[in-house]
Amino acid sequence: MSKPLLISIPQSNVGRSVQMLMEEKSVAYDFQVARPHSDEVNAIHPLGKVPVFRHGELTLCESEAMARYIDKVFDGPKFFPEDPAVCAKVDQWVSLHNTTFDISMIRQYALGYILPKMAGEEPNRAQIDGALPLMKKHLAVLNDALANGHLVGDSLTYADLAVFPTLNYLPGFPESAEMLKDCPNITAFLEAMNGRDSAKKTVVQR
Template identity: 35%
Template sequence: MTATLTTPQVTLIGAGYSVYTRICQIALDIKHVPFMFETLDVFAEDGPAKARQAGHPFGKIPILRHGDLTLYETLAITRYIDDRFDGPPLQPEDPVDRARMNRIISIVDTQVYPILVWGLHVPKSEGREPDPELPDKGRTILSVLESVAQPPWLCGDVPTLADAYLAACMDCILDSEAAEHLPGHAPGLMAWWHRARPLLQSA
């Protein structure tokens, strides 16, 4: 049964700097779900305690509230958003296309986020050098993403959760040492980013 978009209220708790908060925001926006946003900085001294009070037992973000339901973990939140609300589907029906989507999501979780975001972007933002082996790993990740993408979007003709996951990371990737390698190692990703950039505008 599809939820009514106005009642009960949807609230997303997180932070603008959080990749995983932005993923949830993008999913909500693609589905045209109105929501309230509550900022919670988990890097503040009392941030983890506030996150636990808000409903995340590990003191992290994002957290989604929908009526009496409180959800944490981005995988659970984004799939709930897709399954519960009207709007464009975010997961392909075809098993092969869905597997391709999940493959990209897994690459973002296990490679893009730890290496391109935390390993290359964060050191640059803090004015320090990254671990010396990470630039090569970053180039490999970009090449792999280039090879598995199915344009015009990452999984075909319409945006899916794969696009939400990678789009939420792109500002960090572009503000890292990996950015200079994008034109050579992943020109297709750059073309995709021109299409996907509006997904991030409200996130």
């Protein structure tokens, strides 16, 4: 089978989830660095976001669509389990991540530091402070859900791979690092996930 191509930036949390899935499944793939709204990305994503994906004639945007396709088409362990009820739980957490946690923790909070820094400016305090109440609530939800080390069942699923790159940004910023002190299950999850080869091979250079 031909190699899939993931087009993204290494810093993309959602891109890293797809990349980690391919590492976990030992899928041979190529990674092309291209920024949001670049020609390569705009050719695939109608809104110019990363990641985007090519496999043969197929082009995709949206990380979950890529992950589901990869899990179906390539050999290796399944990260969207066959059991419909278990898989629905995975879908539930991936959806919560993509519609809710990603927004509070990355788009609103972390990017309030990262984007101004890239432009040589001060952090966007209003954006950061505005994100704090929801982020605290969302971290409490995830901390409860990670009591046994995984979001679904007792083994790694795409639900864990979806939330890990997002949560892994949080020790690096002051307010979220403080909040994590009350979240021992998330801290243990991050430590365990950072020990996996799939995480080590996709470490984000900041």
